Amino acid sequence: MSQYFSNDPTVESKERDIRYVINGTEFILKSDNGVFSKNELDDGSRLLIETLLPIDLGEKMLDLGCGYGPIGLTLAKLNNRLNVTCCDVNLRAVLLTKKNAKTLMLSNRVTCLQSDIYNKIEGQFDSIVSNPPIRAGKKVTYEIYVGAKNHLIDGGSLYVVIRKAQGALSVKDFLEEQYGNFEVLAKKKGFFVLKATKIVN
Numbered sequence: 001m002s003q004y005f006s007n008d009p010t011v012e013s014k015e016r017d018i019r020y021v022i023n024g025t026e027f028i029l030k031s032d033n034g035v036f037s038k039n040e041l042d043d044g045s046r047l048l049i050e051t052l053l054p055i056d057l058g059e060k061m062l063d064l065g066c067g068y069g070p071i072g073l074t075l076a077k078l079n080n081r082l083n084v085t086c087c088d089v090n091l092r093a094v095l096l097t098k099k100n101a102k103t104l105m106l107s108n109r110v111t112c113l114q115s116d117i118y119n120k121i122e123g124q125f126d127s128i129v130s131n132p133p134i135r136a137g138k139k140v141t142y143e144i145y146v147g148a149k150n151h152l153i154d155g156g157s158l159y160v161v162i163r164k165a166q167g168a169l170s171v172k173d174f175l176e177e178q179y180g181n182f183e184v185l186a187k188k189k190g191f192f193v194l195k196a197t198k199i200v201n
Contacts, residue, residue, distance in 0.1 A: 060126050
């Protein structure tokens with residue numbers, strides 16, 4: 001069975017509109033079969049977006065595992081100094097994000113890439129955000145957490161949203177071990193938004 005965290009072009013396409021409101025702004029994004037949370041903005045992504053809106057994310061942000069783009073595109077639309085790179089291993093998701101960026105008139109500030117975690121990602125970012133593909137397994141998700149250090153500027157931060165039932169507390173401990181720090185920025189409906197900052201000693 002095909003999974004959203006794989007790249008399977010044989011999944012039958014059936015595009016649909018996803019509507020949601022953040023900070024009084026309505027968003028209508030295209031979604032499709034074979035991508036994460038294809039029918040609605042999921043609770044974890046909503047919590048991550050709402051938590052990050054008042055935070056200074058710098059000027060360069062990476063949305064890792066972007067799906068059809070709700071996290072990166074919403075943050076870019078509501079923060080006009082933010083330049084966002086959206087990437088996903090799933091080509092259909094990347095093409096949807098590109099289409100949605102164009103609809104939102106964000107193509108000048110949003111770059112869309114097909115990338116297996118960080119393999120096509122170059123340079124460093126002020127912030128990296130992710131609603132990680134938990135079902136892909138720890139090998140994938142923990143590579144996101146570890147690899148972020150190489151792609152963050154000094155003082156840059158990784159922000160992830162994880163459900164408690166899917167290992168948020170273990171990830172919290174892992175981030176503290178890897179980065180020497182962590183913060184729980186928000187908790188809601190069983191989801192935790194975690195932050196770890198790259199600190200150079």
